[in-house]
């Protein structure tokens with residue numbers, strides 16, 4: 171089955187996801203506000219259109235992959251936006267990582283127009299987006315997820331139906347809390363080891379084969395020379411930008427407030443990631459080690 175799929179937000183993650191839809195034979199109508207991303211998308215067979223509303227026009231599925239809740243509101247809750255141009259019985263799949271309240275507002279706006287909405291944030295990073303092996307955490311109706319499963323199967327390897335509207339965002343927030351605190355813990359370990367005379371390589375050899383091993387260590391190792399593709403080996407060019415992790419740890423705190431709960435470890439992690447994001451939010455989040463290590467400069 172060939173579908174027309176609108177795609178808004180052709181950035182680090184959105185572009186490779188959209189390319190996989192093209193490779194699978196679908197017609198993809200894309201929109202982004204950054205010329206460089208638009209050009210890359212065009213080179214990869216995505217039909218570029220001048221607005222989000224036009225990306226949705228004639229499409230049965232609209233995917234958004236935007237940085238923050240504000241961008242999602244701006245795009246999806248605009249009066250003359252894509253919800254007004256999507257085909258009847260179309261589905262909006264918002265893959266951005268955003269706050270639960272905005273996500274639920276999008277579900278409500280869709281319901282008022284008879285448009286189905288799924289919140290479907292992802293995990294797996296740029297590698298997963300490129301290889302089509304992302305994990306999707308989905309909130310919304312199980313029947314709607316069923317009808318859109320073919321789209322998830324192209325972009326990902328695993329789809330977990332988490333529950334009703336916003337449930338995907340709740341799951342993603344919890345995942346980011348674990349990711350961010352683990353990243354800070356791994357960074358602290360490297361700085362402590364160095365100050366006590368243990369080399370990066372020795373620590374990596376031990377951690378990677380011991381109970382301190384983690385996905386973060388193997389994918390976002392904060393010291394250069396240890397994991398070939400890690401951002402640390404590429405001057406911390408962003409695989410996952412510090413500004414986005416700062417946002418996600420902020421979302422975790424907001425979510426915890428709403429649940430009358432205090433996040434002790436995540437709060438400390440957020441303060442450190444915020445310091446990095448304030449100086450250079452475009453750096454990879456693993457550059458947080460430079461905030462922790464007094465010998466380093468951001």
Ligand code: NAD
Nearest residue numbers: 179180181182183184202203204236237266267295296410
């Ligand atoms: P990004 O900043 O690289 O891409 C976002 C894109 O949205 C940009 O190209 C930007 O120009 C575009 N955009 C912004 N406002 C727009 C608008 N009004 N209309 C059209 N386009 C607009 O971010 P990313 O790394 O691709 O992340 C996207 C989302 O996915 C974020 O919520 C992030 O937290 C989440 N995420 C990222 C990763 C990762 O490893 N990068 C992993 C999992 C989840």
